[in-house]
Amino acid sequence: MLIGEVAQRSGVSARMLRHYDRLGLVTPTGRTSGGYREYSPEDIRRLFHVESLRTLGLSLDDARRALDEPGFAPSDLVGDLIRLTRQRIAAEQELLTRLERVDASAPAQWGDVLQIVTLLRGLESEFGARRQQAILSQDESATLPAEALAAAVLEEKDLNVAGALQWSLARASGQGVATLAAGLDSADVAVRRRAVAAIASVPSAEATAVLRRALSDPDDTVRDRASLAVGARGSVDAIPLLLAMVVAGRRDVEAAEVLGQLTQVSASAEDIVSALQDELDGTDDAAVRLRITQALAEIPGDAPRAALTVLTTDGDRTVAATAAAILTVQDRSGRAQKG
Numbered sequence: 001m002l003i004g005e006v007a008q009r010s011g012v013s014a015r016m017l018r019h020y021d022r023l024g025l026v027t028p029t030g031r032t033s034g035g036y037r038e039y040s041p042e043d044i045r046r047l048f049h050v051e052s053l054r055t056l057g058l059s060l061d062d063a064r065r066a067l068d069e070p071g072f073a074p075s076d077l078v079g080d081l082i083r084l085t086r087q088r089i090a091a092e093q094e095l096l097t098r099l100e101r102v103d104a105s106a107p108a109q110w111g112d113v114l115q116i117v118t119l120l121r122g123l124e125s126e127f128g129a130r131r132q133q134a135i136l137s138q139d140e141s142a143t144l145p146a147e148a149l150a151a152a153v154l155e156e157k158d159l160n161v162a163g164a165l166q167w168s169l170a171r172a173s174g175q176g177v178a179t180l181a182a183g184l185d186s187a188d189v190a191v192r193r194r195a196v197a198a199i200a201s202v203p204s205a206e207a208t209a210v211l212r213r214a215l216s217d218p219d220d221t222v223r224d225r226a227s228l229a230v231g232a233r234g235s236v237d238a239i240p241l242l243l244a245m246v247v248a249g250r251r252d253v254e255a256a257e258v259l260g261q262l263t264q265v266s267a268s269a270e271d272i273v274s275a276l277q278d279e280l281d282g283t284d285d286a287a288v289r290l291r292i293t294q295a296l297a298e299i300p301g302d303a304p305r306a307a308l309t310v311l312t313t314d315g316d317r318t319v320a321a322t323a324a325a326i327l328t329v330q331d332r333s334g335r336a337q338k339g
Helices: 003-010 016-022 040-054 059-068 076-103 109-121 127-137 148-156 159-171 177-183 191-200 205-214 220-232 236-248 252-263 268-283 286-296 302-311 319-336
Strands: none
Touching: 003 040, 003 059, 016 040, 016 059, 016 127, 040 059, 059 076, 059 319, 076 127, 076 148, 109 127, 109 148, 109 319, 127 159, 127 252, 148 177, 159 191, 177 191, 177 205, 177 220, 191 205, 191 220, 205 220, 220 236, 220 252, 236 268, 236 286, 236 319, 268 302, 286 302, 286 319, 302 319
16 A cells, blocks of 8 residues: 555555654555555554554654563553643643633733733742732732632632732622632631631622621631621621620620621610620629620610629629729710710
8 A cells, every 4th residue: 555545544644654654663564566665454553553552642752662662561651641641631721720710800901811810820929929919919900810819818828918819809899709608618627717718808798698607617716707797797697606706705805896886787785785794694704704894895875884883893803993994984985075
């Protein structure tokens, strides 16, 4: 069979067949009476073997060795090919993810595309300062790849970079919340903590709804962060957890402030004071009683003032003195406002 017919039937170009011949990979063993190369059935069979090996990713040299060297073991080579193929697939998947993130940002101009790609590359840096710079150097009017920022914040361990990412997400019009919400389902508590901190920075109804899910998280840090954020947004769902934070001494000052804010939005000051009073009556722990007394200072209205007045005669001198000091400050503040 002449080279033209072999090329037509095999799909291998005549040029490539001549290249195989020069390499000694597939050499036609016959000649016609006119001196033309002629491929035998065995040559054709070898050609198909070469093409089969190439589909596995073997180089021409490896294909020749596999066919000609009896001691050539395929296991090591195939293992290397598997490793290289996985690397190539991972690289292609990374490229696809990057393209999808660029597309999701709906860039209008090529300048927007280049800015987004620059940000994405910056986020891949091994140096925290460079990652932070890549985020903070973005034009405030630029379209941000919110999903990429959300994915990055779930993995970011540098607090400064995480803060910059949260700032960027806060101005991304509520985008990226779905990706952050998935972080709340992680088995890794560190990821859940990063997720709740980032969601708390996003001012949207969707973010608030997701934060309510975190109120039942088994981790105190996740629950506390969600409670502060949900309470600050006017939800009474956070009240039991905020009260527990005051009692336990976990961010108790912030929790008391949020409780005070809630009485001005949707919660009853009397109910919150009653709950604090119940906790006060139920413990002899001096530190707990002092925290509750201090928390009462953040609640507006007559109910907490009445409770503080009673506490000025408390058997614990520190509690009594603290209650008296709070009332004095409130009285001075009231007179100043009237004056």
